[in-house]
Amino acid sequence: MHTGTTLQMPQGFTYCDIAGKRVLVTGGTTGIGRSIARMLAQAGAQVLIFGRHEKELNDALQQANEGTGKELVKGFIADAGNAAGIATVFAKVDQELGGLDVLINNVGLPFQGVDKGSYEEWDYVIKTNLLSYMACTHEAMARFKDRAQLIFIGSMSAEVKDKNSSVYTATKAGIRAFVQALRKEVxxxxxxxxxxxxxxxxxxxxxxxxxxxxxxxxxxTIIHGEDIALMVWFILTQPWYVNTMMSQVLPLNQKL
Ligand SMILES: NC(=O)c1ccc[n+]([C@@H]2O[C@H](COP(=O)([O-])OP(=O)(O)OC[C@H]3O[C@@H](n4cnc5c(N)ncnc54)[C@H](OP(=O)(O)O)[C@@H]3O)[C@@H](O)[C@H]2O)c1
Known part of the structure; x- marks a missing residue:
């Protein structure tokens, strides 16, 4: 957890309110997504999360809503690795949020090099890590009205391309390329x-x-999920005319 004194914004500086924004965080039941959901609830946003495991989902909901006096974060079970799962997710978005202002594509699975695994395993990882980002973006954009925000959690792997990570790295490099082209599309x-x-x-x-x-x-040499959630908070609280296009957040002493 963070240590040190908690400070207010420097005098004369402001940030935009995200209270009431309707946000979908894919895979928000553990890790980085859970920290983002917790941060969003503290900021008063309405949040939907999902994952494949019940216990982690329930723990995340309890943790994220704690102290807010409200049920700002809701969640459900769905698999982002197939089309039926994506359809379930957006039926829930319509039912629970009645629209969408922000999509945070975060769901992800690790995988080693291509010398490990099988066709079926690579297929599932690519569907979860990359295809779900495309499908959720498509569905979110069909629901966006007025100003909206898409945030993609990629990885420094797209830059570093570590040994023994070729399958995972390919999905994260795919996300980077997708985002760069999408920016022009929109x-x-x-x-x-x-x-x-x-x-x-x-x-x-x-x-x-x-x-x-x-x-x-x-x-x-390692950081907390909250450190990434703070970057997401920064992105979401900028004025409407500021777009934080690309940010890399890594431990001070991580070797590249
Ligand atoms: N941790 C790192 O060092 C790191 C570094 C760079 C980038 N990232 C990226 O950050 C994102 C979040 O990862 P994390 O580190 O927070 O890992 P994590 O704690 O394992 O979280 C992954 C989340 O995605 C969900 N998930 C995975 N596959 C799913 C599927 N097919 N359908 C639905 N939900 C699924 C998990 O829930 P269930 O398992 O219950 O489904 C969980 O909620 C990923 O995109 C990851 O690649 C992480």
Whole structure:
């Protein structure tokens, strides 16, 4: 968690209110997505999250709504890795939010190099990590009215292209290319497009012993989901004419 003194905005500086915004966070039940949902609830937004596991969903809902006195974050079970799952997600968006102002494409699965796995496994990872981003963007844009925002959680992997990560890296490089072309596609529309590429973040994506996690946090080689949520907060609270196109948020001492 964060340490240090909590400060107000510097005097004379303001930010835009996101209270009441209707937001879908794909895969918001653990890790970075859960931190984003928690941040959004604190800021008064109405949020929908989903994942495939009931316990993690319930924990996320309890944590995100805690202290707000409201049920600002709602959630459900759905699989982003197939078309029926995406249809379920947007039926829920219509039912629970009655429209959409912000889509945060965050859902993601890890995967190693192409020497591991099978055709079916790569198919599922690509459908979850990349195709769901396209499908959710399509559905969200059909619902956007007035000013809207698309945020994509990519990865520094698109830049670094680590050894033994070719399948995962391909999906994240695909997201980067999709976002860059999409920005041109929507340039006549009041839709902002932002890509956030995290470095190493302490989440369920990385299995490791607790002592190792603590050691990496102390060394500054891994960061928290909240650190990414703060970047998302920054993006969402800018004036309507400011678009944060691309941001990379990584640990101070992560080797590139
Ligand atoms: N952690 C890092 O170091 C890091 C670095 C760069 C980028 N990222 C990116 O950040 C995003 C969030 O990852 P994270 O680190 O927060 O990992 P995480 O804790 O494992 O979160 C992944 C989320 O996606 C959900 N999910 C995965 N596959 C799904 C599917 N097919 N259908 C529906 N939900 C699914 C998970 O819930 P269920 O398992 O219950 O479905 C969970 O809510 C990912 O796009 C990841 O690639 C992470």
């Amino acid at each position: 340039e006549d529309k009041p839709v902002k497009v932002s890509l956030v590429e995290p470095g190493l973040v302490s989440t369920d994506l990385h299995e490791m012993p607790e002592e190792k996690r603590t050691q990496m946090l102390e060394e500054g």
